Amino acid sequence: MNNILKLFSVFSFFITLQTQIFFSSSESMSISKSSNASKVLVLPLKTQKLSSSATNKLPFTHNVTLTVSMAVGTPTQNVTMVLDTGSELSWLQCNTTRINQPVFYPNRSSSYTPIPCSSTTCTTRTQDFSIPASCDSKNLCHAILSYADASSSEGNLAMDKFSISGSNFSDTVFGCMDSGFSSNLDEDSKTTGLMGMNRGSLSFVSQMGFKKFSYCISASDFSGILLFGESNFTWLLPLNYTPLIQISVPLPYFDRVAYTVQLEGIKVSEKILQLPKSIFEPDHTGAGQTMVDSGTQFTFLLGPAYTALKNEFINQTGRVLRVLEDPDFVFQGAFDLCFLVPSHVTRLPDLPPVSLVFRGAEIKVSGERLLYRVPGEVRGNDSVHCFTFGNSDLLAIEAYIIGHHHQQNIWMEFDLQNSRIGVAQVQCDVAGQRFGIFH
Numbered sequence: 001m002n003n004i005l006k007l008f009s010v011f012s013f014f015i016t017l018q019t020q021i022f023f024s025s026s027e028s029m030s031i032s033k034s035s036n037a038s039k040v041l042v043l044p045l046k047t048q049k050l051s052s053s054a055t056n057k058l059p060f061t062h063n064v065t066l067t068v069s070m071a072v073g074t075p076t077q078n079v080t081m082v083l084d085t086g087s088e089l090s091w092l093q094c095n096t097t098r099i100n101q102p103v104f105y106p107n108r109s110s111s112y113t114p115i116p117c118s119s120t121t122c123t124t125r126t127q128d129f130s131i132p133a134s135c136d137s138k139n140l141c142h143a144i145l146s147y148a149d150a151s152s153s154e155g156n157l158a159m160d161k162f163s164i165s166g167s168n169f170s171d172t173v174f175g176c177m178d179s180g181f182s183s184n185l186d187e188d189s190k191t192t193g194l195m196g197m198n199r200g201s202l203s204f205v206s207q208m209g210f211k212k213f214s215y216c217i218s219a220s221d222f223s224g225i226l227l228f229g230e231s232n233f234t235w236l237l238p239l240n241y242t243p244l245i246q247i248s249v250p251l252p253y254f255d256r257v258a259y260t261v262q263l264e265g266i267k268v269s270e271k272i273l274q275l276p277k278s279i280f281e282p283d284h285t286g287a288g289q290t291m292v293d294s295g296t297q298f299t300f301l302l303g304p305a306y307t308a309l310k311n312e313f314i315n316q317t318g319r320v321l322r323v324l325e326d327p328d329f330v331f332q333g334a335f336d337l338c339f340l341v342p343s344h345v346t347r348l349p350d351l352p353p354v355s356l357v358f359r360g361a362e363i364k365v366s367g368e369r370l371l372y373r374v375p376g377e378v379r380g381n382d383s384v385h386c387f388t389f390g391n392s393d394l395l396a397i398e399a400y401i402i403g404h405h406h407q408q409n410i411w412m413e414f415d416l417q418n419s420r421i422g423v424a425q426v427q428c429d430v431a432g433q434r435f436g437i438f439h
């Protein structure tokens with residue numbers, strides 16, 4: 001699999017976009033492909049908690065998922081899709097014989113159109129798929145999507161109308177899937193499919209034609225907002241921008257349609273880790289890119305950077321935290337720095353913030369977000385809290401991945417037109433109130 005990064009996307013993070021849509025102006029609700037980018041769509045995000053009983057092949061869980069609810073087809077059918085900034089093709093489960101899972105019924109939709117494998121959509125716009133699209137026995141365009149946790153999804157490319165609260169996006173290309181293997185039945189029972197939001201030509205945001213989208217995840221309850229369109233509100237400015245990195249030649253470990261940024265350094269408090277810049281740059285195989293992926297829960301760093309951060313964090317917290325000395329305990333296979341905190345303690349001691357320094361922008365992780373209390377893990381009277389930065393090497397991940405846990409209370413703007421990501425510290429629940437979303 002040349003593209004481990006895409007795989008992450010399916011894990012973790014889904015926001016429930018409720019069906020209501022709020023417009024930031026009193027413009028009409030009509031959005032069509034001919035009048036794209038000038039309008040703004042704002043949607044409330046709500047997370048849905050999944051039970052942790054899922055049998056993940058890779059040892060990380062995705063308790064919190066972002067989902068989008070919308071209507072598809074003619075007449076419309078309601079669907080709930082996992083919002084995934086790390087993958088391209090949106091898909092719906094179309095196997096109507098599946099039990100305990102919401103499905104889309106293609107033959108109940110008069111606007112449903114399967115895509116033949118001779119079409120240019122099939123031959124050229126699938127170029128970034130990790131497994132090339134093929135022809136099935138009916139000469140329809142067949143796609144296989146596979147993910148790192150060994151889940152996969154397989155079916156035909158098709159087009160239909162996607163409606164978000166009365167705004168119609170006709171002839172939207174998606175995968176109408178009829179087989180596959182899932183690692184999370186709990187998730188399957190709540191969602192109809194997945195909405196791909198990466199930079200590939202078939203991703204949902206590319207097809208909608210919006211030049212920007214943003215999200216903001218509240219720290220308190222994992223609600224948030226998702227916004228399509230311009231987000232240059234005066235109350236939000238200034239955003240600090242970091243350019244998206246693109247490479248001209250395809251490399252085996254480099255995901256060209258991911259949101260890749262340039263990490264330049266890591267700080268603990270104000271102390272910058274002594275690391276050569278080169279370790280943050282992709283090598284000749286493409287390994288070592290830094291992705292902003294809302295589909296991953298925590299953050300992963302390649303071994304050398306992780307080790308330096310771990311040592312410095314231990315050093316600076318030596319007086320207030322007790323390290324769990326148990327080489328057999330590695331949370332989710334990648335988090336081997338954990339601490340013992342008396343179970344009755346409700347407030348962690350003051351901790352040094354960790355800053356991820358990008359070209360032009362910085363993400364500062366502080367307080368509670370630095371540690372994650374591992375559910376059910378106790379040692380005597382202590383609970384186990386693990387550092388929320390993990391070691392990519394332990395999972396054979398060839399990249400730095402900035403997960404959604406570290407994107408809370410940050411306005412994250414994905415500016416596709418200018419090929420950059422903007423960030424600004426903001427209280428996402430307050431931002432939501434500005435749109436009338438949180439009550």
Ligand SMILES: *[C@@H]1O[C@H](CO)[C@@H](O)[C@H](O)[C@H]1NC(C)=O
Pocket residue numbers: 029030031073074075076163166167168
């Ligand atoms: C969207 O499509 C529905 C029919 O499915 C139609 O009733 C509605 O008027 C359309 N909305 C717009 C804005 O075109």
Ligand SMILES: *[C@@H]1O[C@H](CO)[C@@H](O)[C@H](O)[C@H]1NC(C)=O
Pocket residue numbers: 019077078
């Ligand atoms: C689809 O969702 C809308 C809005 O929530 C609801 O009014 C409608 O009844 C739903 N339709 C079906 C078939 O569930």
Ligand SMILES: *[C@@H]1O[C@H](CO)[C@@H](O)[C@H](O)[C@H]1NC(C)=O
Pocket residue numbers: 107108
């Ligand atoms: C949809 O198509 C399948 C087979 O292609 C058929 O078995 C089923 O009856 C059809 N359903 C409807 C509602 O037409």
Ligand SMILES: *[C@@H]1O[C@H](CO)[C@@H](O)[C@H](O)[C@H]1NC(C)=O
Pocket residue numbers: 095096097098178179
């Ligand atoms: C649809 O799902 C059922 C049950 O999981 C499975 O037996 C069947 O093979 C699937 N259909 C196709 C076309 O893959």
Ligand SMILES: *[C@@H]1O[C@H](CO)[C@@H](O)[C@H](O)[C@H]1NC(C)=O
Pocket residue numbers: 033034035036037206207208209210
């Ligand atoms: C709308 O988006 C489509 C797809 O990206 C693009 O081809 C079209 O030019 C856009 N229209 C406008 C008015 O921006």
Ligand SMILES: *[C@@H]1O[C@H](CO)[C@@H](O)[C@H](O)[C@H]1NC(C)=O
Pocket residue numbers: 230232233234
């Ligand atoms: C936001 O962008 C729009 C379109 O580019 C522009 O007309 C408007 O003046 C900008 N507003 C602010 C506050 O910068």
Ligand SMILES: *[C@@H]1O[C@H](CO)[C@@H](O)[C@H](O)[C@H]1NC(C)=O
Pocket residue numbers: 314315316318
């Ligand atoms: C932290 O590192 C400094 C040198 O960088 C060293 O002098 C100090 O002893 C270390 N403290 C701990 C608690 O390891």
Ligand SMILES: *[C@@H]1O[C@H](CO)[C@@H](O)[C@H](O)[C@H]1NC(C)=O
Pocket residue numbers: 049050051052061063375
């Ligand atoms: C997942 O969520 C459930 C319910 O909110 C919680 O009990 C469980 O501990 C969580 N698991 C992890 C690994 O966060």
Ligand SMILES: *[C@@H]1O[C@H](CO)[C@@H](O)[C@H](O)[C@H]1NC(C)=O
Pocket residue numbers: 380381
């Ligand atoms: C745990 O706390 C209780 C009550 O404070 C105490 O009696 C007991 O000895 C403690 N156990 C350990 C293993 O420290």
